[in-house]
Amino acid sequence: MDTDLYNIIQSNLASKGIESLYNKTSSTVLLHEHIPYTSYYFNNNQREESGSYIKVIDDYQNERIITNDTALDLINNYFSCLDPVKNLNRDTGILPPGVKMIGDNYVVYEKPPTFKNVFYYNAERDSVVDTPESMSNNLTIARIPIPWQLYIAKFNQAYYVYEVSMFFMNTSLLSVDQPLYLPPLPNFYTNATLCPPIMDNMEDVDRYSKDVSGIIASSYDWVWNSGSNHDLTEACLHVARQLKKDESILRNMPDDTYTKYFNGFSVSRYAANVSQVTLMLKAWEEFSLQDVCEMKWPNTSGEYKNFRSDHSSVTEHSNFYDHLEQYLIEHGNDAEDIHYIIEEGDYDGDDYLQWVVGNNLISVEKPWLTTYTYQTILDIIIRQITAELRINLTNYKKDVYSLVNFS
Amino acid sequence: MSSRYGNRKVAQINSNNISVYDVEIFRESSTYRNFVGKYENFIGTSYTKLLTLSYTNLGSVSNNDFYTLKNKNLSNHAKDFVYPMAVRYISNKNTYVIERPPFRLNIDYRQGTAYSNAGKFPELSMWVPWTVMVFNGAEIASGEFNNVKLYFNDGPIESLDDILITSFYPNSYGDARICYSASLSDFNNVLSLREFENGNISYIYNYIFNNYMMGGWNSDLDSYLPTKFYRAVAANRTSQPANVRKSFPMLELFVDPKQDEDFYKKIASSVPKVLFNKLKKMFSRETFSYIHGNASKEKIFSRNFLIFSAFSLEQKINLISELKEIVSTNYLGSEHAANKNSYTLRSIIEKMDRSVEDLSSDNTSITSLLKQSEGLPVQLDYKVTKVDFYIKNPPMFFNEQALEAIVQMDKWILINDIILDNINSNDPPIAIEYDYANHSFDVIVQYSQREYFSVLFTEILTKYQERINADPDAKNLASRITISFFEDIIKNGLDTYLNNLERV
Numbered sequence: 001m002d003t004d005l006y007n008i009i010q011s012n013l014a015s016k017g018i019e020s021l022y023n024k025t026s027s028t029v030l031l032h033e034h035i036p037y038t039s040y041y042f043n044n045n046q047r048e049e050s051g052s053y054i055k056v057i058d059d060y061q062n063e064r065i066i067t068n069d070t071a072l073d074l075i076n077n078y079f080s081c082l083d084p085v086k087n088l089n090r091d092t093g094i095l096p097p098g099v100k101m102i103g104d105n106y107v108v109y110e111k112p113p114t115f116k117n118v119f120y121y122n123a124e125r126d127s128v129v130d131t132p133e134s135m136s137n138n139l140t141i142a143r144i145p146i147p148w149q150l151y152i153a154k155f156n157q158a159y160y161v162y163e164v165s166m167f168f169m170n171t172s173l174l175s176v177d178q179p180l181y182l183p184p185l186p187n188f189y190t191n192a193t194l195c196p197p198i199m200d201n202m203e204d205v206d207r208y209s210k211d212v213s214g215i216i217a218s219s220y221d222w223v224w225n226s227g228s229n230h231d232l233t234e235a236c237l238h239v240a241r242q243l244k245k246d247e248s249i250l251r252n253m254p255d256d257t258y259t260k261y262f263n264g265f266s267v268s269r270y271a272a273n274v275s276q277v278t279l280m281l282k283a284w285e286e287f288s289l290q291d292v293c294e295m296k297w298p299n300t301s302g303e304y305k306n307f308r309s310d311h312s313s314v315t316e317h318s319n320f321y322d323h324l325e326q327y328l329i330e331h332g333n334d335a336e337d338i339h340y341i342i343e344e345g346d347y348d349g350d351d352y353l354q355w356v357v358g359n360n361l362i363s364v365e366k367p368w369l370t371t372y373t374y375q376t377i378l379d380i381i382i383r384q385i386t387a388e389l390r391i392n393l394t395n396y397k398k399d400v401y402s403l404v405n406f407s
Numbered sequence: 408m409s410s411r412y413g414n415r416k417v418a419q420i421n422s423n424n425i426s427v428y429d430v431e432i433f434r435e436s437s438t439y440r441n442f443v444g445k446y447e448n449f450i451g452t453s454y455t456k457l458l459t460l461s462y463t464n465l466g467s468v469s470n471n472d473f474y475t476l477k478n479k480n481l482s483n484h485a486k487d488f489v490y491p492m493a494v495r496y497i498s499n500k501n502t503y504v505i506e507r508p509p510f511r512l513n514i515d516y517r518q519g520t521a522y523s524n525a526g527k528f529p530e531l532s533m534w535v536p537w538t539v540m541v542f543n544g545a546e547i548a549s550g551e552f553n554n555v556k557l558y559f560n561d562g563p564i565e566s567l568d569d570i571l572i573t574s575f576y577p578n579s580y581g582d583a584r585i586c587y588s589a590s591l592s593d594f595n596n597v598l599s600l601r602e603f604e605n606g607n608i609s610y611i612y613n614y615i616f617n618n619y620m621m622g623g624w625n626s627d628l629d630s631y632l633p634t635k636f637y638r639a640v641a642a643n644r645t646s647q648p649a650n651v652r653k654s655f656p657m658l659e660l661f662v663d664p665k666q667d668e669d670f671y672k673k674i675a676s677s678v679p680k681v682l683f684n685k686l687k688k689m690f691s692r693e694t695f696s697y698i699h700g701n702a703s704k705e706k707i708f709s710r711n712f713l714i715f716s717a718f719s720l721e722q723k724i725n726l727i728s729e730l731k732e733i734v735s736t737n738y739l740g741s742e743h744a745a746n747k748n749s750y751t752l753r754s755i756i757e758k759m760d761r762s763v764e765d766l767s768s769d770n771t772s773i774t775s776l777l778k779q780s781e782g783l784p785v786q787l788d789y790k791v792t793k794v795d796f797y798i799k800n801p802p803m804f805f806n807e808q809a810l811e812a813i814v815q816m817d818k819w820i821l822i823n824d825i826i827l828d829n830i831n832s833n834d835p836p837i838a839i840e841y842d843y844a845n846h847s848f849d850v851i852v853q854y855s856q857r858e859y860f861s862v863l864f865t866e867i868l869t870k871y872q873e874r875i876n877a878d879p880d881a882k883n884l885a886s887r888i889t890i891s892f893f894e895d896i897i898k899n900g901l902d903t904y905l906n907n908l909e910r911v
Contacts, residue, residue: 051810084549
């Protein structure tokens with residue numbers, strides 16, 4: 001009976017021609033119609049055996065396959081720019097209050113008004129003589145009140161700080177349209193970027209956690225715990241250059257002192273002298289926290305580390321050459337040679353320009369009239385980081401090749 | 408009957424466009440299992456498993472558009488907003504921990520359920536202690552608010568090992584999740600979608616925090632704490648109330664406010680006499696047992712609010728400190744002692760990270776490609792293609808969820824390519840036959856399930872016949888099985904039998 005049944009079924013199948021319909025292809029079939037070609041398979045349920053993979057084939061038929069966790073992370077990264085809330089690539093650690101934004105390779109945080117000690121060593125870094133006598137003779141310690149501060153720290157992929165900016169604000173950062181001001185302190189460029197300190201040893205560099213909380217601690221120490229010297233003092237000049245005496249930290253200074261040290265210096269000066277810095281710090285010490293929060297502070301130079309005068313307005317001025325004879329005489333040339341020198345152009349044009357500007361013979365448009373807001377400055381910072389860390393704009397081919405070369 | 412597993416996507420990208428597919432895996436139908444499964448024991452081999460892979464083409468985007476948007480988003484929207492007051496931690500899974508110092512709050516509480524006609528609680532304010540809100544940024548930016556958690560603290564967060572106390576205000580669950588219910592039903596009307604698309608955490612946080620604190624509470628949910636804590640303390644020290652008082656004075660005051668005459672008077676004078684008289688019995692241990700009392704939750708919330716409003720800030724903070732002390736010691740008993748680490752901030756963050764990982768794919772980056780509301784013309788080609796996937800000689804402990812673990816990676820990549828190629832062509836349907844024994848696979852072209860079943864059936868019969876021929880003793884058993892299993896075929900013929908299978 002069993003054999004009969006089997007035969008019945010077999011003949012039944014054969015009558016339907018079933019076997020002829022049942023074709024199989026070889027398992028070696030490989031279909032690549034699109035070259036270059038990338039295929040992502042994504043499964044975020046079971047990371048260990050998720051089956052996630054990336055397969056990339058470039059123009060030269062190089063094939064690369066990346067699997068499981070690595071693939072999953074790369075796939076997420078590839079599309080992450082589209083997420084409303086961007087994933088950080090590592091946990092931040094416990095953050096202090098006041099973090100305003102964490103972005104790709106930068107963190108923005110604020111600190112409330114406080115008193116800080118400024119250690120101003122009135123010599124340039126290269127001329128520092130590290131002896132107790134020298135230190136005490138040249139060191140000014142000032143305890144100054146400072147208003148709300150906003151810090152922007154840039155860091156690299158290994159989570160080391162490589163640039164810090166600090167701005168002054170009248171209140172906590174409440175809006176992206178809020179203006180940010182220049183701290184008139186030694187070692188700051190006029191765009192509020194700190195001149196990077198030199199660390200004594202690797203321990204000072206490495207003792208911070210390699211996360212955003214470590215970046216914050218490290219950048220804060222850069223600003224306040226690494227001392228300052230006379231290398232870079234242009235920011236200090238801008239208290240007097242941009243603001244009236246009675247609206248700045250110099251308002252309680254005797255008029256004769258102010259006139260002697262802070263009035264009428266040339267716009268082309270890029271450094272304060274030691275007396276100016278020391279006098280300013282001493283004057284600053286006399287104020288309260290409330291005073292400094294209500295006070296005016298200078299504008300920053302935005303994108304550039306120093307204010308850049310647009311001298312074309314001077315050189316193209318119709319009266320620019322009217323003062324050339326006087327310049328040449330003052331520089332010791334004989335009167336009978338002057339016409340010849342002018343005709344031959346045998347003089348230092350840049351020096352003449354500085355002389356004209358320095359003596360206010362032709363007025364120059366002041367470059368510090370722009371007040372930069374948080375939004376504008378962060379935009380600048382993001383563009384800078386993109387260039388500094390070579391975060392290139394992306395396109396399909398670049399992505400394919402970076403994945404092919406991924407290791 | 409089919410079951411869905413997994414959270415899978417395939418993105419196919421070439422120099423022209425990106426296509427995204429959602430992949431679902433369905434378990435074999437019971438019909439199929441009945442068809443082949445019966446023979447498994449008798450033949451002595453595992454029967455061929457059948458899964459169905461469903462590829463849903465979600466849409467495609469031109470490569471130009473995608474990269475334009477990608478480059479534009481490189482600078483993202485970070486400069487368009489700043490974080491709220493105190494973001495204290497962000498995990499790499501986007502879990503945000505946001506802290507807020509104590510503040511005074513006007514209590515907005517309906518003394519009944521959300522849709523009841525119960526009256527509002529009288530105008531009263533109270534101190535809210537340090538709060539810590541934990542949520543996933545990506546999740547709430549996509550409009551999912553059901554996983555937002557609120558905790559109390561007695562000071563600012565100092566470390567990941569800090570213990571946090573689950574919110575014990577109304578409309579919060581025992582696991583600290585906030586219940587927004589109807590208060591967020593006007594989501595689209597009230598909120599700026601653009602702020603959500605830009606991931607403006609500050610906007611979102613302020614909205615959800617304010618919505619919870621000031622959106623109007625009710626008694627829809629139970630009050631979990633500090634009843635639970637008090638019960639635990641009392642259970643440990645039932646016979647020594649004096650000790651409880653000494654160790655946990657604020658908790659004791661909360662349970663038995665009448666013991667402190669001045670405090671009791673403060674409560675009495677804070678609300679209209681009618682309301683106070685209604686709740687009066689609940690302020691003394693002698694007339695109300697917080698632990699065993701059977702008062703309604705509406706009344707318990709009202710009672711608690713009166714006490715909270717009488718607490719000074721220092722007292723409220725001390726209450727939280729005492730609750731933290733209870734968690735960090737063993738007052739909650741051995742069961743809780745083992746779990747006390749689950750109250751730490753570290754554990755709370757890890758749990759949130761895990762819950763988001765397990766959530767549906769709607770929050771994944773790939774899907775967000777198709778969610779962009781501006782500047783990205785998405786071609787929606789919604790089309791579902793199902794591909795049968797047979798697994799011959801399957802592993803002993805077969806688990807449909809782990810299909811990718813069964814199929815070797817190199818084969819898996821080929822199979823996906825082949826399937827996508829078939830989907831994007833006009834070719835007849837295909838099926839995949841994967842042999843787990845040697846990890847080879849075949850592609851069945853011009854696939855017809857009915858025909859495949861026929862062949863499979865033939866193979867089974869052949870093995871069946873071989874078994875009987877080889878073992879005459881099995882003949883009697885085989886006869887019984889044959890009659891039982893092949894009855895339909897004998898009666899109606901194979902053709903009818905297969906047609907019936909298809910209809911099922």
